[in-house]
Amino acid sequence: xxxxxxxxxxxxxxxxxxxxxxxxxxxxxxxxxxxxxxxxxxxxxxxxxxxxxxxxxxxxxxxxxxxxxxxxxxxxxxxxxxxxxxxxxxxxxxxxxxxxxxxxxxxxxxxxxxxxxxxxxxxxxxxxxxxxxxxxxxxxxxxxxxxxxxxxxxxxxxxxxxxxxxxxxxxxxxxxxxxxxxxxxxxxxxxxxxxxxxxxxxxxxxxxxxxxxxxxxxxxxxxxxxxxxxxxxxxxxxxxxxxxxxxxxxxxxxxxxxxxxxxxxxxxxxxxxxxxxxxxxxxxxxxxxxxxxxxxxxxxxxxxxxxxxxxxxxxxxxxxxxxxxxxxxxxxxxxxxxxxxxxxxxxxxxxxxxxxxxxxxxxxxxxxxxxxxxxxxxxxxxxxxxxxxxxxxxxxxxxxxxxxxxxxxxxxxxxxxxxxxxxxxxxxxxxxxxxxxxxxxxxxxxxxxxxxxxxxxxxxxxxxxxxxxxxxxxxxxxxxxxxxxxxxxxxxxxxxxxxxxxxxxxxxxxxxxxxxxxxxxxxxxxxxxxxxxxxxxxxxxxxxxxxxxxxxxxxxxxxxxxxxxxxxxxxxxxxxxxxxxxxxxxxxxxxxxxxxxxxxxxxxxxxxxxxxxxxxxxxxxxxxxxxxxxxxxxxxxxxxxxxxxxxxxxxx
Amino acid sequence: xxxxxxxxxxxxxxxxxxxxxxxxxxxxxxxxxxxxxxxxxxxxxxxxxxxxxxxxxxxxxxxxxxxxxxxxxxxxxxxxxxxxxxxxxxxxxxxxxxxxxxxxxxxxxxxxxxxxxxxxxxxxxxxxxxxxxxxx
Numbered sequence: 009x010x011x012x013x014x015x016x017x018x019x020x021x022x023x024x025x026x027x028x029x030x031x032x033x034x035x036x037x038x039x040x041x042x043x044x045x046x047x048x049x050x051x052x053x054x055x056x057x058x059x060x061x062x063x064x065x066x067x068x069x070x071x072x073x074x075x076x077x078x079x080x081x082x083x084x085x086x087x088x089x090x091x092x093x094x095x096x097x098x099x100x101x102x103x104x105x106x107x108x109x110x111x112x113x114x115x116x117x118x119x120x121x122x123x124x125x126x127x128x129x130x131x132x133x134x135x136x137x138x139x140x141x142x143x144x145x146x147x148x149x150x151x152x153x154x155x156x157x158x159x160x161x162x163x164x165x166x167x168x169x170x171x172x173x174x175x176x177x178x179x180x181x182x183x184x185x186x187x188x189x190x191x192x193x194x195x196x197x198x199x200x201x202x203x204x205x206x207x208x209x210x211x212x213x214x215x216x217x218x219x220x221x222x223x224x225x226x227x228x229x230x231x232x233x234x235x236x237x238x239x240x241x242x243x244x245x246x247x248x249x250x251x252x253x254x255x256x257x258x259x260x261x262x263x264x265x266x267x268x269x270x271x272x273x274x275x276x277x278x279x280x281x282x283x284x285x286x287x288x289x290x291x292x293x294x295x296x297x298x299x300x301x302x303x304x305x306x307x308x309x310x311x312x313x314x315x316x317x318x319x320x321x322x323x324x325x326x327x328x329x330x331x332x333x334x335x336x337x338x339x340x341x342x343x344x345x346x347x348x349x350x351x352x353x354x355x356x357x358x359x360x361x362x363x364x365x366x367x368x369x370x371x372x373x374x375x376x377x378x379x380x381x382x383x384x385x386x387x388x389x390x391x392x393x394x395x396x397x398x399x400x401x402x403x404x405x406x407x408x409x410x411x412x413x414x415x416x417x418x419x420x421x422x423x424x425x426x427x428x429x430x431x432x433x434x435x436x437x438x439x440x441x442x443x444x445x446x447x448x449x450x451x452x453x454x455x456x457x458x459x460x461x462x463x464x465x466x467x468x469x470x471x472x473x474x475x476x477x478x479x480x481x482x483x484x485x486x487x488x489x490x491x492x493x494x495x496x497x498x499x500x501x502x503x504x505x506x507x508x509x510x511x512x513x514x515x516x517x518x519x520x521x522x523x524x525x526x527x528x529x530x531x532x533x534x535x536x537x538x539x540x541x542x543x544x545x546x547x548x549x550x551x552x553x554x555x556x557x558x559x560x561x562x563x564x565x566x567x568x569x570x571x572x573x574x575x576x577x578x579x580x581x582x583x584x585x586x587x588x589x590x591x592x593x594x595x596x597x598x599x600x601x602x603x604x605x606x607x608x609x610x611x612x613x614x615x616x617x618x619x620x621x622x623x624x625x626x627x628x629x630x631x632x633x634x635x636x637x638x639x640x641x642x643x644x645x646x647x648x649x650x651x652x653x654x655x656x657x658x659x660x
Numbered sequence: 661x662x663x664x665x666x667x668x669x670x671x672x673x674x675x676x677x678x679x680x681x682x683x684x685x686x687x688x689x690x691x692x693x694x695x696x697x698x699x700x701x702x703x704x705x706x707x708x709x710x711x712x713x714x715x716x717x718x719x720x721x722x723x724x725x726x727x728x729x730x731x732x733x734x735x736x737x738x739x740x741x742x743x744x745x746x747x748x749x750x751x752x753x754x755x756x757x758x759x760x761x762x763x764x765x766x767x768x769x770x771x772x773x774x775x776x777x778x779x780x781x782x783x784x785x786x787x788x789x790x791x792x793x794x795x796x
Contacts, residue, residue, distance in 0.1 A: 456720050456749040463749070463772055464674040470774040471681065492773075499772045 070144075070165040073151070076122075078102040081160060090144075090167055092137030107133035107141060117148075121161060125150045131168065143172040190222060195294040198281070203230040203255070206289055215274065215294050216240065242267045254278050258290065265297070273298045324399075324420035327406065332356045332374055335415065344399070344422055346392030361389040363396070377405040377416035386423070398427035448510065455506040462495045462502075469495075504626035511557060511633045521555045523548035523562075527582065530562045540570055540578030548584055549591055551660050553638050558658075561634045564627040565595045565654055572599035572652075590640060590657040601648040611642065631656075662789045664690045667712035669701045669729065670747075671721045678774065679716070682781045690785060698724030702732065705739055712742060714765070714788050719748040719755060727755065730762050741794045745784065 070087030074080050078101045083091070093100045106114045110132040120127045126149040133141050148163035189196065195212030199205055208222045216237050218225070225233075234251060238244035247266060254261050264276040275297045281288040318325055324341030328334050334352045342349055345361055352360065358370040366387050373385055382404040389397050403418040469491050473480070480488075524547045531542055569580045581596040602610065611632040635642045640657035670676050676694055683690055693712055695701035698721060705711065715733075719726030726746065734740045743765035748755070751769055759767055768784060771777050 452750055452752045452755075453720065459749045459772070460672060460675075460720075463770055463774075463777075464672070466772055467674060467678050467774040467777070496772060 070167070071162070072165055073160055073162045074102055075160050076158065087165065090136070090142070090165065091134070105134045107135060109133070117146075121148055121150060122158070125158075142167055143169045193295070197230065197292040197294075198289045199230050199292070200289050201287065204228065205230060205233075212294065215272075215296065240268050242269055255290075265301075266294075271298065272296060273301045324422075326357065326418045326420065327415060328357055328374075328418070329415040330374075330378065330413065332358055332370065341420060344391070344397070344420060345389070346395075351392075361391065362387055363390045364388055373401075373403055374416065377403060378413055380405050380413060386427075397422055397424045399423065451506050451509045455502045458502050459499055462499050466492060466495050501626075504630070507560070508626050508630050508633070511560075511630055511637070517554045517556075518552045519555065520550055521553045521558055522550045523558065524550075526555065526559050527562055530559060530566055534563065534567055534570065536570060537578070539576060540573055540580060542566070542580045543582065545581065545583040548582075548593075549586070551591060551658055553658060554634075557634045557637065561631055561656075562595075564631045568627060569595060569597035569599060569652075573597055574600050587657065590659050592655060592657045594653055594655050596651065596653040598651040601650055602644065602646040602652055603648060604646070607644055607646070610644075662713075664714060664785065664789055665693065665710075665712040666690050666785075667693045667695060667701060667704065667715045667742075669695045669698065669715065669721070669726075670718045671696050672718070675718070675770075678777060679781065682778050683785075686778070686782055688785060690789075697721050698726075698729035698732075701729065705733075708738060711738070713793050715742055715744040716747045717744055719746060719750050719759075727758055727762070730759065730764065734763050743788065743791075743793070745788075 068086060070090045071082070071084040072080060072087050073082035080093075080095050080100045080102060083093070083095050088094060091100075091105060114132060117127050117130045117132075126147075128147050130146040130148070132144060132146070134144050136142060145166040145168045146163050148161055150158045151160040151162055153159045189207065190209045192209055192211055195215040196207070196209055197205060197212055198207035205225050205228045208225050210222055212218075213220060213222060213225070217240065234248060238247050241247040250264065254264075258280050260280070261276075261278040264278075266274040266276055268274065273296070275295045277293045277295075278290065280290050318338050320339070322340055324344040325336075325338040326334060326341055327336040333354055334357055337345075337349050337352055342352075345352070347360070358367040362370060366389060369385060369387060373383075376383065382402075384400060384402045387399045387401055389399055391397055400421045400423045401418045402421075403416050405413045406415045406417050408414045469488055473485070473488055524544075527544060527548055536542065566580065566582075570578070573580075575598050579596075579598050581594075583594050583596075585592040585594075611628050632642055635656050635658065639659040642654065642656040644652055644654045646652040668676060668679055670679075680692060683692065693704060695704055701715075702724075717726050717729065721729075724732075726748070730744060733742070733744060740763070744763075745766035745768060746759050746764055747768050747770060749770050756767055766784070768780055771780065
């Protein structure tokens with residue numbers, strides 16, 4: 009071997025030696041590291057196992073250990089709490105805990121445990137000591153001894169009673185919601201991004217005349233389906249186009265109206281459903297609004313009708329608010345008042361057209377409106393042209409939807425002509441009354457003026473007789489007597505004419521009049537000859553009338569009866585009968601009687617049958633007038649030479 | 661029996677004659693002062709020292725009528741004490757009422773017959789002759 013070779017080998021050996029040294033050093037370091045690590049691990053293991061022990065002891069869920077016969081060996085605190093048993097004091101078998109309906113299921117699980125060594129997610133009902141039923145979730149496994157022989161089973165038991173209940177509730181509410189959707193009065197379609205139907209309901213099928221269950225439609229493509237449905241609509245292409253554009257925009261659309269061929273009107277709404285940022289689909293709803301629309305149309309027609317009635321009626325219409333500011337007038341009112349609508353709007357009505365105390369009247373009437381009262385009143389107004397007019401206004405309060413009074417509406421009728429007639433009538437009445445009074449006065453004066461000469465003649469005649477006592481022959485004395493009788497008759501005539509004119513001219517004074525008293529007064533006043541008897545069969549009633557005139561009535565009839573009795577024994581019988589609204593009186597005599605042909609004539613003025621010194625022919629005319637004034641009738645029955653009965657009725 | 665100074669206000673000549681004749685035929689000593697109308701009567705009454713004891717007043721007269729005259733009389737502080745008796749043909753209720761309202765001492769209707777007239781006048785004067793009267 010040459011030196012060179014030795015040198016090379018030597019150097020190589022050295023290199024190897026160094027390398028081994030370095031490797032040994034690394035190894036040494038590593039084994040030291042390993043030692044520390046295993047030391048650490050051992051500690052960790054100890055820690056962990058004691059930790060685990062604690063976990064089982066302190067675990068929130070119940071931890072149960074049983075032997076293979078089911079006898080409970082160990083309960084942690086949670087288990088004790090859950091089941092209610094203190095196993096240190098009493099022996100309990102699992103069989104006692106299992107719900108009677110879940111027994112078979114429990115057995116299966118236990119077999120499973122024995123064959124596989126564990127079971128998972130066993131959910132069952134159990135009894136607690138107080139016989140309460142609880143839902144529990146159990147994960148179990150077998151415990152082996154060091155010889156790998158099964159000795160016990162352990163399980164984690166979680167009380168899921170509440171979870172279970174809320175889950176049930178959730179299912180219940182979901183199914184309720186589903187039922188609701190299914191039976192909703194609107195047709196709905198929920199579609200996904202690809203326009204496939206996710207949800208729909210009975211109403212939708214009904215509206216679109218689809219003969220299928222809603223569930224049959226799930227998964228169908230809406231776009232294809234609508235191509236089929238479009239024929240139902242009056243404007244099929246419009247229906248498709250609008251749908252496509254809505255789908256494209258993917259934005260909420262409310263209140264589209266679709267008219268169907270059968271006249272149904274559908275309202276279509278569209279809205280994307282997002283939960284958080286996530287799209288959950290797109291909801292179409294269809295509602296049958298036919299009734300609502302036609303109702304609205306009818307309402308509109310009614311509105312139009314009333315509007316045109318208001319606009320064209322011949323009555324002025326004014327609406328004011330609570331401050332009397334004019335809100336609306338119709339054309340007729342504009343014509344009535346002479347003001348244009350724009351001249352009146354916003355103005356206070358009481359400051360524009362009323363005159364005299366009209367403003368106060370309006371204020372008073374508005375007060376009534378505010379209390380909710382309606383009524384009519386008259387107003388004297390001045391139009392824009394300055395004409396004085398009379399209006400009859402029928403006012404009513406105007407209510408808002410809450411029932412508050414917000415103003416009033418007045419219907420105005422121009423009654424100027426009527427009013428003028430009324431005023432004219434009043435004037436005429438006053439004039440008539442005055443001229444009646446004047447006539448009455450005139451009658452009195454005339455009768456006085458006519459009677460005065462009669463009195464003078466009588467005085468002169470009696471002086472002639474007195475001054476020529478003993479000088480006058482029989483014939484002259486007789487003639488003087490005739491003059492005196494004629495004067496008397498003349499005076500009676502004047503008195504009667506005056507009475508007759510007074511009967512109608514004076515206003516009738518109505519008061520309660522006791523006719524029985526009137527009759528006895530009359531009998532006292534009148535001269536009744538000895539041979540005449542007056543019998544009143546019943547006491548006469550009391551009625552409303554004019555006492556003086558009624559007395560005159562009885563006086564005239566009775567004195568007539570007395571006058572015409574030609575029998576040796578005269579009988580006058582007075583009686584009455586109660587009719588509904590009137591009394592019927594009768595005055596019967598046994599006098600000369602009146603021929604039938606004169607029965608109507610005798611009530612006419614100056615008609616007398618027997619020209620006698622004490623009959624002027626006015627008495628019965630006065631009687632008739634008085635009966636007329638008391639809204640009654642008079643007639644008679646008579647037989648010549650037997651007697652006469654006058655009948656008359658008087659209003660009660 | 662007292663003798664009365666009677667003021668008769670009457671426009672009818674025969675009526676005046678009737679009263680005069682009645683008084684003389686009844687042989688009464690009353691003194692009659694005649695006035696044909698209200699104006700004349702007022703002139704007579706101006707002489708306050710010779711005032712009549714009673715006044716007989718007709719209602720229907722020309723110019724101032726009886727009721728107007730009565731009103732003037734009753735407004736006079738002195739004259740209002742003279743008893744005034746209406747002697748008239750008017751049985752108008754209105755007149756009767758008005759007269760008593762203003763104030764009269766009587767209201768006598770002139771009857772048609774002269775004998776009846778005499779009877780009424782006799783009684784009327786007899787009544788006033790026994791009355792105590794205010795003397796000015």
